[in-house]
Amino acid sequence: MARYIFITGGVVSSLGKGLASAALGALLQARGYTVRLRKLDPYLNVDPGTMSPFEHGEVFVTDDGAETDLDLGHYERFTGVSARRTDSISAGRVYSNVLEKERRGEYLGKTIQVIPHVTNEIKDFLSIGEDEVDFMLCEIGGTVGDIEGLPFFEAIRQFAQDLPRGQCIFMHLTLLPWLAASGELKTKPTQHSVKELRSIGIAPDILVCRSEQPIPETERAKIALFCNVRPDAVIPAYDLKSIYEAPLAYHRVGLDRAVLDAFRISPAPRPDLRRWEDVLDRLNNAEGEVRIAVVGKYTRLEDAYKSISEALTHGGMANRVRVQAEWIDSELLEGEEGIHRLDGFHGIVVPGGFGERGTEGMIAAATYAREKKVPYLGICLGMQLAVVEAARNLAGIEDAGSEEFDHEAGAVRFTPVVYHLKEWVQGNHKVERKITDDKGGTMRLGAYTAVLAPGSKISEVYGGATEIEDRHRHRYEIDARYRDRLEEAGLLFSGMSPDGRLPEAVELRDHPWFIGVQSHPELKSKPFEPAPLFADFVRAAKELERMV
Numbered sequence: 001m002a003r004y005i006f007i008t009g010g011v012v013s014s015l016g017k018g019l020a021s022a023a024l025g026a027l028l029q030a031r032g033y034t035v036r037l038r039k040l041d042p043y044l045n046v047d048p049g050t051m052s053p054f055e056h057g058e059v060f061v062t063d064d065g066a067e068t069d070l071d072l073g074h075y076e077r078f079t080g081v082s083a084r085r086t087d088s089i090s091a092g093r094v095y096s097n098v099l100e101k102e103r104r105g106e107y108l109g110k111t112i113q114v115i116p117h118v119t120n121e122i123k124d125f126l127s128i129g130e131d132e133v134d135f136m137l138c139e140i141g142g143t144v145g146d147i148e149g150l151p152f153f154e155a156i157r158q159f160a161q162d163l164p165r166g167q168c169i170f171m172h173l174t175l176l177p178w179l180a181a182s183g184e185l186k187t188k189p190t191q192h193s194v195k196e197l198r199s200i201g202i203a204p205d206i207l208v209c210r211s212e213q214p215i216p217e218t219e220r221a222k223i224a225l226f227c228n229v230r231p232d233a234v235i236p237a238y239d240l241k242s243i244y245e246a247p248l249a250y251h252r253v254g255l256d257r258a259v260l261d262a263f264r265i266s267p268a269p270r271p272d273l274r275r276w277e278d279v280l281d282r283l284n285n286a287e288g289e290v291r292i293a294v295v296g297k298y299t300r301l302e303d304a305y306k307s308i309s310e311a312l313t314h315g316g317m318a319n320r321v322r323v324q325a326e327w328i329d330s331e332l333l334e335g336e337e338g339i340h341r342l343d344g345f346h347g348i349v350v351p352g353g354f355g356e357r358g359t360e361g362m363i364a365a366a367t368y369a370r371e372k373k374v375p376y377l378g379i380c381l382g383m384q385l386a387v388v389e390a391a392r393n394l395a396g397i398e399d400a401g402s403e404e405f406d407h408e409a410g411a412v413r414f415t416p417v418v419y420h421l422k423e424w425v426q427g428n429h430k431v432e433r434k435i436t437d438d439k440g441g442t443m444r445l446g447a448y449t450a451v452l453a454p455g456s457k458i459s460e461v462y463g464g465a466t467e468i469e470d471r472h473r474h475r476y477e478i479d480a481r482y483r484d485r486l487e488e489a490g491l492l493f494s495g496m497s498p499d500g501r502l503p504e505a506v507e508l509r510d511h512p513w514f515i516g517v518q519s520h521p522e523l524k525s526k527p528f529e530p531a532p533l534f535a536d537f538v539r540a541a542k543e544l545e546r547m548v
């Protein structure tokens with residue numbers, strides 16, 4: 001049975017709980033253990049699929065088609081363990097399950113309450129797969145004291161009681177604010193946050209304290225005393241230049257050692273940290289720099305394209321070059337003047353997105369990349385718009401567009417070379433959709449296979465592979481009926497679904513590097529295993545950089 005580590009946060013949000021959890025997972029792996037990471041989110045959305053990227057950052061999609069919190073992306077990037085639908089749960093999902101059961105009569109005769117019905121639902125979820133790994137790391141979103149979080153804190157308190165002694169620990173992240181005026185590091189907010197936690201029955205075993213300043217021994221001892229944890233279980237966490245320093249940085253300050261001590265695992269297996277040393281070596285010893293323009297719509301919030309930005313970094317590591325990614329609001333590219341903002345970049349990425357706003361700027365970016373022979377990587381919407389671009393400017397379908405935009409506008413304005421997908425095959429069953437369906441969880445989601453044309457650029461990028469699998473999240477699809485016409489015009493359909501009906505990848509014939517994919521290869525990219533498309537895209541950008 002797995003040992004459980006519950007990770008909570010206090011004082012303020014955005015302390016890097018997800019990153020600390022992911023780094024701890026990586027460190028336990030380095031000591032030879034198997035891990036799984038899980039996220040419990042107290043918000044009432046059933047999943048983050050319906051939230052704006054501006055509000056919640058990117059939606060991370062799992063192989064089995066769940067739309068989840070972006071922290072699951074961190075978990076995968078640090079541990080390489082593919083997340084599953086059951087690794088992410090929100091209060092909305094929990095309540096919706098409970099209410100469904102109530103309607104089915106599963107609790108017949110009972111009054112449904114937060115304790116025990118909601119808490120039991122959370123506990124059932126926590127125990128899924130408990131025999132599969134050595135350590136289960138469960139992060140609770142938000143901070144202690146949030147109203148929505150209470151059922152989750154109560155559930156983990158009960159869960160710990162149900163487990164055999166010594167099978168579970170609590171790790172709490174807090175902040176030590178620095179008062180510049182008095183030159184002091186303050187521990188009081190941490191004390192209060194631990195007090196809050198203890199008032200609901202949870203005594204932390206480990207405190208991870210974020211601080212901008214070095215934490216003196218005296219302060220560490222004070223925190224230990226006032227918060228009732230051992231001094232060596234007070235772990236300082238300082239700001240890092242790169243998130244990929246986190247595993248080694250946490251190891252240096254003794255996080256993994258403290259965790260194993262708390263479980264009384266002795267002697268602790270020696271860690272093998274070579275993977276992370278190599279990652280840091282690649283990061284710190286890069287030569288030169290390539291400038292990549294990411295032309296999208298959600299450029300105001302960095303987290304909105306988290307996996308794209310990480311995958312580009314990984315691509316840089318693969319080529320030992322620094323990637324300077326710049327986020328450009330596509331609306332700024334619309335018009336003669338605007339497009340020159342792309343001058344001087346060595347590569348252009350048009351990432352995924354929804355809705356019409358800004359798409360003309362993305363299409364202009366595709367035209368620019370095609371004409372100037374700048375490497376272009378189109379992802380999902382970025383592929384759909386590359387096809388629209390080719391349809392308009394190479395195949396003479398001047399009013400080519402996506403049905404998505406007509407649906408949004410409630411008017412027919414375009415020839416839909418991208419149309420609303422109404423049925424497709426997943427595994428061995430048929431999925432059907434109507435435009436009037438619910439919005440949540442109804443897209444084509446999760447891992448699908450693409451069959452690659454032998455000899456195509458994309459097949460070469462994947463080392464000659466003829467089949468690849470990547471994760472999808474979209475409602476619209478390129479209409480294969482335009483294939484012949486577009487291929488004649490120079491846009492090859494280099495990847496198709498196994499039944500040959502859905503275009504999965506396109507590329508320009510007369511271009512050094514112009515590829516669009518319907519999937520999101522960035523979601524599977526890891527620092528120690530970069531997504532091939534990103535690695536090769538950065539390689540092509542580096543080549544261009546060397547030429548000019």
Ligand code: GLN
Binds near residue numbers: 355380381477
């Ligand atoms: N909006 C497009 C669709 O639904 C593209 C989605 C995406 O880029 N993830 O098909």
